[in-house]
Amino acid sequence: MKTALLLFPLLAMSPLALAKNFEQDRNIVENWKEYYRGNPSFKFSQDPNLEKLENSVEETKKRADEANENVKPFRKIIADEEKAIQTRQAQNKQLDEESNLKLKEKFKIGLRVQSLKKQIQLTSDESKKAALQVELDKVVAEVNTIEARLTEIQSIKASNEQANKVSNEKIAQVKVETKKLEEIAARLSEAHAKSRERRNEYKRKIVIQILRTNHAGSSRGQDNAIEDATDLAQELGSLYGTRDGSLDGEQDGTKEGRQRVRAQAQAEGDSVGARDALDQGSIDGSREGTISGNRRRGSTDGTTTGVSQAQASDASSVGAARGSKEGMNRALQNGSNDGKNLGASQAITKYESMKLKDVLLGGAFSGAFGRTTPTYPDSRGRGNRYNDRGSYKEAILKEAYKDGYEFSYNRTHRRHFNDVIEKVYSDYYSRQYEIMFRNFADRDYPQLRQQTFNEAKSYAFNRDYAGHKNAARARAEEQTFNSPDTNSTDYKVSFENSRATSYQAEYSRIEQDSRAEASEATYNANYPTIKEQNRASEFTKVSEVYTKSSVLKVDSIKVREVGINGVGSEDGIFAPGENKVYDIKISNFGAAEKTDVKVFINGQGYNLGTIPGQTTATITAVAKGLVSSKLGSIDNDQVIITASAANEIEARHFTSSKDGILESDNITNGQVRYPIAMSRLGLSGELIRSKSIGLRVQVENNSKKVYDNVKVVIHSDTDGVISKEFADIRNLTDSKTLTDAVISVKDRDQAYKPINITAYLEKDGVIVGELGQALSVVAKEALDASKDVIIVADASDSLREIQDLLSENGGLDKVGILDTTVRTANDQVLQNGLKGKALLVNTMGKVTETIENMIRNSEELAIVTLDQNGLERFKRHQTIFKDANQLEFHFAGNSEKSKVLFANNRMNKNLKSHIAVIQADERNYKGELEVAKTLAKSNDNMIADVKATVDGNNYFSSDVTKKKMEAVALRAFDEVFQVNKMYDESIGIFGDKDIADLVADDKNLLHNKINSNLGKQADKSNVGLYLAAHNLYHSLKEGLEEHKPFEKEMRSAVTKRLFTFKKLFKKIVGPLSEIDGKMSNLKKFDKGLHGKLTSKNGHHKPYRLQK
Incomplete structure (x- = not known):
């Protein structure tokens, strides 16, 4: 009831308000159960459309993955060729350096050759001339060697350049193919993304539809419950309020009226009674006083005469005779009882204190143990309006409606009834009470009036009568006692009665004294002999029971847990599914064996076999059972032992002799648990994919045995993540923390997906402990900063979203992830x-x-x-x-x-x-x-990328190229508006037009860099940049001059002066004007491309013109 009261404020919220809440939840697909009313009785897998969409997602992903794989070999060819080109270019650079050195060396040697030739011409000494010639020949040979090397260098360079040309042509060809494959892969990836989007959108729609339906059912259930509860409260409140108001009003009204009548009658009766008491009391007192005086004087005189007569009688001899007889009877009775009790006690002590022989008997294993099925709770009251059937075609919506209806109806009905019933009841009660109270309070009660009058009159008469009567009597009695009428009947009768009474009393006293003295003497003389005779007789009788029959006593009932296949036997723990046996210890004090003893364990009967005479028999394993109670519950056994008994001695130790129950006990074995507890399974640190991290778990031995060679079985629902398991546990006596297991998630596809880890303990194939709750972990990803695209997310917010983003963008092979929870x-x-x-x-x-x-x-x-x-x-x-x-x-x-x-x-x-x-x-x-x-990208890298990837073929058709052109324009707008805002800020100081000049003077701005990179002519290497420049020029020109939002921003500094704009588009010398002027170079290079380009100004401008 308290739970219902706590939940009711939530149910009272407007369904429209709740719908608004969940429809604004961007994570509604994950969080829908938070808004669902009741327990969902359906599964999403029941929806055939969702299943088709799931299959479509899987199929498109497979195709996209295959397409991406097809691109990889071509990319590798390009990478290999580019690497080879870089190697050759590096070699040519080294050859150029070597060539320069060789030329310098040749120049120096050439000077030496000329010098030697001059010396030969000038010398006349032949020997010296010959020596100079030898030296000249040697130097000439060095020159020839250098020239040969220079020739070789030129040959190698030419070969490298030719090879690079071939490689570039190959790269160009492969890029064409690669581009086609990439476009196919992009389309397939887009198809996959769209299939995911359709699936997600459909699931979102169906979730919202389910919640709307569920809330509609909840709202209807609440309304019906309120109406039914109101009707029920009205019905019961009116019934019981009217009934109770009538009864209580009648009762209280009657009480009020009777009190009023009683008070009136009591006053009248009291007055009349007091007056009658005075008159009658005086008359009766005088009369009775005279009689009493004569009687008291007669009694006094009669008592004196009676005592004298008794003392002279035979009272003493009569008392002695009676006393002797009574003493003998008492001796016979007490001697018999005391003797029998003593004899029986002596016999019991003798036979039950004898040393009995201990015997061990084996019992039979049998019997099965049934499970207890919990009863279904009582249903709540339901009214005539209860109808949980919604008019929906889809089964899933019918169930959602029903869940919401039942949830609200059941919780609202009782609560609203309790809120309403008190007022309804009180209204009917008060109204009926007042009617009945006045009706009975204002009545006259003649019978009560007469009765009260009579009682008051009688009470007053009785109250005063005695006083008046006693006073009159005392006066008359004293006068008569002093002067009695000895001839009156009152005097004579009183005299005789007193005389006789006094005589009898005195006679009895004398007779009793004599009788008591004689009785005690006779009892003491005969009691010992009679007691001994009966003791001996009873001792023989009871001893005969012990020597000829069986006398049983249950000493103990023990339940032993004997493990599973020997594991866990008698370790003090009752584990789930463990075997248990029952041992019973019985003493037979009689000499005869007992064969009809049975034991009933949990309703199943077993024969105990023969209990030998004068033995203490321990019957082991009377029965075998299983611990069938649930883990954490209390395991109990009911044991009843029955036998027959022919007399009180045989049944002296029975719990119930009339039912033949020797012993009955409900045995509590304790809580069902495993001998070893497992807890606190966790990670030793942060789980990062591709890095190993330790697992730890605490184990505690709750049993009284040492556990050795216990295997720790650890399982994950994700294959291959447990790289090292825990070692076997050795000699576990108390508690221990295990830390040697290792988890390592290597597969990228497993990142950011829940991994559930469970564990249990096993010895010789038997479970001896288990983890109560699975550990759920997620392998996070450290940032791969080499990726150009990075997903930034908080893994604690939504794993599902991270998984979707990774899937939609090619996985971790394509993108990096910066998880802010990975610190x-x-x-x-x-x-x-x-x-x-x-x-x-x-x-x-x-x-x-x-x-x-x-x-x-x-x-x-x-x-x-x-x-x-x-x-x-x-x-x-x-x-x-x-x-x-x-x-x-x-x-x-x-x-x-x-x-x-x-x-x-x-x-x-x-x-x-x-x-x-x-x-x-x-x-x-x-x-x-x-x-x-x-x-x-930086401006330089942006230009380089455009030059390398954009050409006349893809400029007009490629979606990727379109986005690049839009980005180039965005960067230019950004830089222009930054300068414009700087100039705008300067207006408040002095209006520095030099700031506006930056759009032309700052060579780091993108449009200035593009202008300088266009060069003096268009060719294959820069055609992409010319195309981007054309788009940039027209995007900025139209955007800043005609597009209202941008034009308004440009005019914000000084109305209509537009210094920034004028600097950009200044005729001939403005940077953008220069770009426009260079477009003739493109026409010279490719007239057809130029014509196609100029057919529309700004093919890829990032806005729709708004004038």
């Missing part, structure tokens, strides 16, 4: 930050607070939030997002706008570089993530 392995990153990463962040919980320091210390970071309030949570961190710009963009493929928050690293000196936050949601974030991948 040790991730601490350095959380403190020092990251560089060039795209983050997927669920900002629920305390994630943003945890990673605030990391973001502040990071470089080139792009963040995608997965909930609608993500941007607002990030904006709270002013150390990062002070002076930030928030803009709205419309990315390709999205039906809705996306908010983007740009940290202002120019004005906020806490920051090292760009940081962007894009708001998305968990069902639609893939496009935003592609944008973030490019935003996570």
Whole structure:
């Protein structure tokens, strides 16, 4: 009842309010049971549509995984060729250095050759000339060697360059194939993501539908319960209120009326009675006083005469004769009883104090033990409106409706009845009570009035009569005693009665004294002889029972636990399923054996066999049973021992001789438990995938035996994670903590999935202990900082979401995860930050607070939030997002706008570089993530990536390329608006137009870097950059000049002066004007591509124009 009262306030909440609560829960699929009313009587697996969607998810994942595997060999070819190119380029660089050295050496030697030739020409000494010629020949040979090496170097370089050309062509070919396969893999991954999205969306919808239905049933059940309870309270309240009000009103009214009548009659009766008492008392007192005076004087005179006559009678001899007879009778009775009791006691003492022979008898094992089935609890009361059947086609919704209906009805009915019944009852009671009270209180009660009058009159008469009468009597009695009428009848009768009485009393006294003296003398003379005769006779009679019959006594009943296959035998613990036997010890004080003794154990009967005479027999293993009680409950046995008995001596030790029960006992064996307790299974530290961590568990020996060679069996529902099990337990006497087991999760697919670990203890194949509750752990992942995309999450919030994000993004092979709950392995990153990463962040919980320091210390970071309030949570961190710009963009493929928050690293000196936050949601974030991948690059890396991956083929068709172009435009908008905000801030001081000039003067800005990297001509190596530059120019031009939200932001500094904009697009010399002017280079390179490009300005602008 208390539970129902505590829960009722929850049931009183509006179903609409509860529906709003659960429909706003973004984790409703995981948390739905928190909102469910009652115990679910269905399973999701019953829904055929969900099963189909689950199969679709598995199939699409399989295809996506296969496609990703197909790409790997091609990527390896590209990596190998690029590595070979780098090796050849490094070799050519070394050859260039060697060539330079050789040329310098050749130059020096050339000077020596000229010098030697000059000397030969000038000398006339032939011998000296010959020596110089030899030296010249030697130097010339060195020159030839150098020239040969230079030729060889040129040959090697030419070969390397040719090989690099071949490799580049091969890379280009493979990239084409790779791109096709990647696009296939991307489409398959997208199909998998969509199948997951459909599955998740369907499950969310069906969960919400179930909860709505459940709450509808709950609401209907509550309403019906209130109505039924109200009707029931009205029915019972009116019935019992009217009945009790009538009875109590009649009773109390009658009492009030009778008290009123009684008081009136009592006053009248008292007055009349007092008056009659005075008159009658005086008359009766005088009369009785005269009679009493004569009688008292006659009695006095008669007593004196009677005593004298008795003393002269035969009273003494008569008393002596009677005393002798009484003494003999008493001696016969007491002597017989005392003698028999003494004789029996002596015989019992003799035979039951004899040393009996101890014998050990074996019992038979038999019998089965039934289980006790708990009874079903009484049902609650239900009214006429009770109807738990909902009008739904789907069985799962019918069950949900029924669960909610029963939950609320059963809890509301009793509570509301208790709330209402008191008022209904009180109303009917009070109304009927008042009617009946007045009816009976105002009545006259003639019979009571007359009775009370008579009683009061009688009471007053009796109260006063005696006083008046006694006073009159005393006066008359004293006068008569002093002057009696000796001839009156009263005097004569009193005289004679007193004389006779006095005579008899004195006669009796004399006779009693003589009788007592004679009785005592006779008793003492005869009692000893009579007692001894009876003692000897009874001793012989009882001894004959002991010598010819059996006299049984149960000394003990013992239940022994004898283990399972010998394990745990008699260790003091009654374990589940353990065998137990029953030993009974019985003494037979009689000489005859006893054969009809039976024992009933828990209702099952067993014969004890023959109990030999004059023995103490211990019958072992009378029966064998099992400990069938549940773990933690109390194990009991009921034992009743029966036998026959022919007389009181044979039955002297029976519990109930009339029922033939020798002994009856309910034996409590104690709590059912294992001899060894296991507890506190846990990890010795943080479980990180691919790292081993120890397991620990505490074991405690609760038995009285030492346990040795106990095997610890540990099991996980995930294969292969237990890398080392606990060693066998040796010589366990008390408690011990085991620490040698090791768990190691290696498979990436097993990260962030619950792993349940159970354990039990086993000796010789028998369980001797088990863990009460399984340990549930999760292998977390340390951050792999080499990945470009990183999922940031708090594992304590939602494991399911982490699993989904990993699955949707190719698993840990493709993305890293920064789990903020992994403090040790991730601490350095959380403190020092990251560089060039795209983050997927669920900002629920305390994630943003945890990673605030990391973001502040990071470089080139792009963040995608997965909930609608993500941007607002990030904006709270002013150390990062002070002076930030928030803009709205419309990315390709999205039906809705996306908010983007740009940290202002120019004005906020806490920051090292760009940081962007894009708001998305968990069902639609893939496009935003592609944008973030490019935003996570520095300007130089962004340009290099565009040049390497964008070309005329994919620019117009590839979704990935579209996202890159959008990201390039976002970066440019970010930088321009940062400069604009700096200029805006300067207006309040002096309006420094030099700040606005930064858009042209700061060569680190993306649009300036693109401008400088375009060069003087377009070619195959930079065509992608020309395409990006064209998109950038038109996105900024139109966006800043015509797109109302951006144009308004640009004008915020000084109305219509737009210094920043003018610097960007200044004719001919403005950086963006220069970019536009260079587009003719693209036309020269590829006229068709240029024509296709210029057919539409800003193919991939990240907004929809809003003028």
